[in-house]
Structures are given as C-alpha cells and as structure tokens.
Amino acid sequence: MTATASGAPAVAHFRFFTLEVLRTRRLGHSFLRVTFGGESLADFRSGGFDQSLSLFLPPSGAEHTVLPSTDEDTWFTAWRGMPDEERPVMRSYTVREQRRDGTGAVEVDIDFVLHGDSSPASRWAGRASAGRRILAIGPAVAENKSVRFQAPADAGAVWMYADETALPAAAGILERLPADTRVRAWFEVPHEDDRLALAAPADADITWIVRGGDDRERTGRVLDALRSAQAQAQAQAQAQAQTQGVESPYVWLAGEAGTVRAVRRHFVQERSVDRRSVRFTGYWRLGASEEQLLAEAYAGKAPSEDPGSEL
Ligand SMILES: Cc1cc2nc3c(=O)[nH]c(=O)nc-3n(C[C@H](O)[C@H](O)[C@H](O)COP(=O)(O)OP(=O)(O)OC[C@H]3O[C@@H](n4cnc5c(N)ncnc54)[C@H](O)[C@@H]3O)c2cc1C
Structure with a gap:
C-alpha cells in the first residue's frame, strides 16, 4: 500500500502471486489450457475481459520459478541482476477465467x-505438469490498467x-458483452480445430480465418477477409442507418503486431x-x-505489469 497525493492510502493494483499448476487440458490443435491454483490466489482479482498478467517462467531445466525479491521496489533490479542462465523469463498472458472451485479456492x-519447443513460454506450457510453480505479477484489484477493453457503456456495436x-x-x-451488442469479429487461427466454441451475444457475426499452417501472407489474408466483408457491411449499414442511425463501433484489435497495424489502418482509412x-x-x-x-518499448526502464505495446 502506498500513499496518494491526497494522503489517502492507495491500493496496489498489481502484486506477485505464486501459481501452482493443477491440471492441463488441450483445447484445440494450438491451445493448451493450464489451470493454476495456490493459496496466494485468494487475493487475485481479475477484471475480466482481456485482463493480462506477467508470468515469470523458470529457466530451462528448473522446476519452479525463483526470484531473489518480490518486493515491489526491488524485484526488477534483483531480477535483471540475475545471471542469464538463472533468470526467469517474463511473458505476457491473458487471464482466461478466474473462478472458485467447490471448496472456495481460487482457480x-x-x-x-x-x-x-524453442520459445521459452511455449516450451514451458508444453511440459507443464501438476505441482510446478511459477510466479506472476497479476491484478489485486479488478479495475486495473491491464484490462484494455474499455468500450463505452452505450457502445451498441x-x-x-x-x-x-x-x-x-x-x-x-x-x-461479458451485453446481449444486445452488435458484434462483428474476425478471428485468425492456425488450424480448423482452433475455432473454439465461444459464448457471444446472439447476433454476433464471427468470421474465422484459418491459416492452415501457412505463415506466409498472413496479413494479406486477413485484409482480404475484411475487404470481402466490407461491401456486404456497407449495404447493411445503409439499410441500418435508415432504421437505427449510423453505426459507430468500438474497435478492439490484438495479435501479431504487423497484422494489427495493417488491420487498424484498414478500419481507420478504408472504413472511416x-x-x-x-x-x-x-x-x-x-x-x-x-x-x-x-527492450524497445521501455528503453532500459523497468517494465510495468503491462508489457503489451500499443505499436
Ligand atoms: C497483453 C498480452 C496478452 C497475451 N495473451 C496471450 C495468451 O493468452 N495466450 C498466448 O498464447 N499468448 C498471449 N500473448 C502473446 C505471448 O506473450 C507471445 O506469443 C510471447 O512471445 C510467447 O512467448 P514465447 O516465449 O513462447 O516466445 P518468444 O521467446 O517471445 O518468441 C520467440 C519467437 O517466437 C515467435 N512467436 C511468439 N509467439 C508466437 C506465436 N504465438 N506463434 C508463432 N510464433 C510466435 C516470436 O516472433 C519469436 O520469433 C499475449 C501477449 C500480450 C502482450
């Protein structure tokens, strides 16, 4: 707890948690769900939506993550000062779900x-087994800046x-969207069976773009899908404008940086x-x-709990 300018105590929005692997489950060709528990999660407060956190994964060969300090003022210097071969790897991930099990414990x-297998987080996940412990900087209050999705309450689309x-x-x-939200979504995945079942507002219009394992031309394929939907969208928008007014959507984009940049340009320049x-x-x-x-984003400064760059 730190003091605010007014002197009132400020609640720290993020803190270290110890996450213990309880179980894993394959969801699709590319996805592995890791379910974590542990006593420290009693104070974990996900804000939902796209809540992210920073994981610290043990170096190759180590079973658990160990940091010399988890104190908010000293951990970064201590972590950076560790020998390369011992330093845990920090990676950003999303809290897909937080819930209580039958005994009230948080999962x-x-x-x-x-x-x-050659990237630390992907390799660690692929070998995760019950009992392994890692550290995370995660949310201690639900309203925190690692929930980036902030649509206005009256966003109809x-x-x-x-x-x-x-x-x-x-x-x-x-x-979490209100049931009457008009949703248009384009989701790009490597394989057919990565098209996971999603709970969404009833009228959500979801287009899946399957790469089929081919990594080339990924941005081009996404833009093709967006443009082919555009003509239809314009016709619908004209009809809708006469009955419901012009749709001015809140737009949320995330993924590979180059593709996200191109998709943003498409929406701003081609769809106004x-x-x-x-x-x-x-x-x-x-x-x-x-x-x-x-290293690029922070140019030597301590990373916050929010390493996702806005490009
Ligand atoms: C806010 C936020 C939330 C995120 N949430 C999730 C999440 O819930 N689930 C998730 O899987 N990822 C998520 N990511 C992305 C994840 O952090 C990156 O994919 C990360 O690079 C993975 O670490 P790594 O050690 O496996 O690979 P790195 O060591 O970081 O990268 C090694 C190489 O692999 C490439 N690479 C990285 N990720 C991928 C990929 N997915 N496919 C192909 N090549 C890749 C890199 O370009 C690099 O060449 C999130 C990122 C952010 C910023």
Missing part, C-alpha cells in the same frame, strides 16, 4: 498457444480482430472508423522475442 485458467494469441482475450470480452475508438495492441511480433519488444 485461474491461462490458454497458451503452443508454437514450438463492437468490432474485433484477434489472432490465436488474442483469442483467449477475445473470448473473455465476448462473454474514428481512430479514437480503436484500441489496438501488439501481442507479439514475427521474428522478435518478448525480451526484444520490451
């Missing part, structure tokens, strides 16, 4: 995309783009969406590890 689900890394976040958003209504976040970048992205 947290994180859905990992498995994209190979929400448009979304997510690749597989942002599908857990998109799923969390969809299931107000750029202030677009919330966009690069979740990862082709060819760059999260360390490289953090």
Whole structure:
C-alpha cells in the first residue's frame, strides 16, 4: 500500500502471486489450457475481459520459478541482476477465467498457444505438469490498467480482430458483452480445430480465418477477409442507418503486431472508423522475442505489469 497525493492510502493494483499448476487440458490443435491454483490466489482479482498478467517462467531445466525479491521496489533490479542462465523469463498472458472451485479456492485458467519447443513460454506450457510453480505479477484489484477493453457503456456495436494469441482475450470480452451488442469479429487461427466454441451475444457475426499452417501472407489474408466483408457491411449499414442511425463501433484489435497495424489502418482509412475508438495492441511480433519488444518499448526502464505495446 502506498500513499496518494491526497494522503489517502492507495491500493496496489498489481502484486506477485505464486501459481501452482493443477491440471492441463488441450483445447484445440494450438491451445493448451493450464489451470493454476495456490493459496496466494485468494487475493487475485481479475477484471475480466482481456485482463493480462506477467508470468515469470523458470529457466530451462528448473522446476519452479525463483526470484531473489518480490518486493515491489526491488524485484526488477534483483531480477535483471540475475545471471542469464538463472533468470526467469517474463511473458505476457491473458487471464482466461478466474473462478472458485467447490471448496472456495481460487482457480485461474491461462490458454497458451503452443508454437514450438524453442520459445521459452511455449516450451514451458508444453511440459507443464501438476505441482510446478511459477510466479506472476497479476491484478489485486479488478479495475486495473491491464484490462484494455474499455468500450463505452452505450457502445451498441463492437468490432474485433484477434489472432490465436488474442483469442483467449477475445473470448473473455465476448462473454461479458451485453446481449444486445452488435458484434462483428474476425478471428485468425492456425488450424480448423482452433475455432473454439465461444459464448457471444446472439447476433454476433464471427468470421474465422484459418491459416492452415501457412505463415506466409498472413496479413494479406486477413485484409482480404475484411475487404470481402466490407461491401456486404456497407449495404447493411445503409439499410441500418435508415432504421437505427449510423453505426459507430468500438474497435478492439490484438495479435501479431504487423497484422494489427495493417488491420487498424484498414478500419481507420478504408472504413472511416474514428481512430479514437480503436484500441489496438501488439501481442507479439514475427521474428522478435518478448525480451526484444520490451527492450524497445521501455528503453532500459523497468517494465510495468503491462508489457503489451500499443505499436
Ligand atoms: C497483453 C498480452 C496478452 C497475451 N495473451 C496471450 C495468451 O493468452 N495466450 C498466448 O498464447 N499468448 C498471449 N500473448 C502473446 C505471448 O506473450 C507471445 O506469443 C510471447 O512471445 C510467447 O512467448 P514465447 O516465449 O513462447 O516466445 P518468444 O521467446 O517471445 O518468441 C520467440 C519467437 O517466437 C515467435 N512467436 C511468439 N509467439 C508466437 C506465436 N504465438 N506463434 C508463432 N510464433 C510466435 C516470436 O516472433 C519469436 O520469433 C499475449 C501477449 C500480450 C502482450
């Protein structure tokens, strides 16, 4: 707890938690759900929607994550000062769900995309087993800045783009939207069976873009799907404008940084969406590890609990 300018005690929005793997479950070709528990989760407060957190994963060969300090003033310097081969790897993930089990204990689900054995987080998830412990900086209050989806209460329409890394976040958003929200969503996934069942408002119009394992031309394929929907959307918008007024959507975009940038440009330049209504976040970048992205984003400063860049 720290003091605010007014002297009132301020509640720390984020703190360290110990997450213990309870079980894992394969969801689709690319997704592995890891369910965590642990006593410290009693104070965990997910804000839902696209709530993210920072995981600290043990170095290769170690069973649990160990940090010299989890004190909010000293952990960063202590972590950075660790020898490379011992330093836990920090990665951003989404809180897919927080709930209580039959005994009242808190459980947290994180859905990992498995994209190979040579990247630390993907490798760790692929080998996760019950009893393994990792550390996380996560939310201690539900209203925190790692919930990026902030549609105005009266947003009648929400448009979304997510690749597989942002599908857990998109799923969390969809299931919390008011039932009468008009949703248009484009979700890009590697395989057919990554098209997960989603709870969404009844009229949600969801287009799946399946890459089929082919990583080339990913941005082009997404833009093709968006443009082919555009003509139809314009016709609908004209009809709708006569009955319900012009649709001015809140737009949420997340996924590979280059594709997210291109999709944002499409909405702002080709569909005349107000750029202030677009919330966009690069979740990862082709060819760059999260360390490289953090180094660019923070240029030597301590990362906050919110490493997702807004490009
Ligand atoms: C706010 C936020 C929330 C996120 N939520 C989730 C989530 O819920 N689930 C999830 O799976 N990811 C999520 N991500 C993305 C995840 O943090 C990155 O994919 C991260 O790079 C994975 O770490 P790594 O150690 O596996 O790979 P890194 O060591 O960071 O990267 C190594 C190489 O793999 C590439 N790479 C990274 N991710 C992928 C991928 N998915 N497919 C193919 N190549 C990749 C990189 O370009 C790099 O070349 C989120 C990111 C942010 C910022």
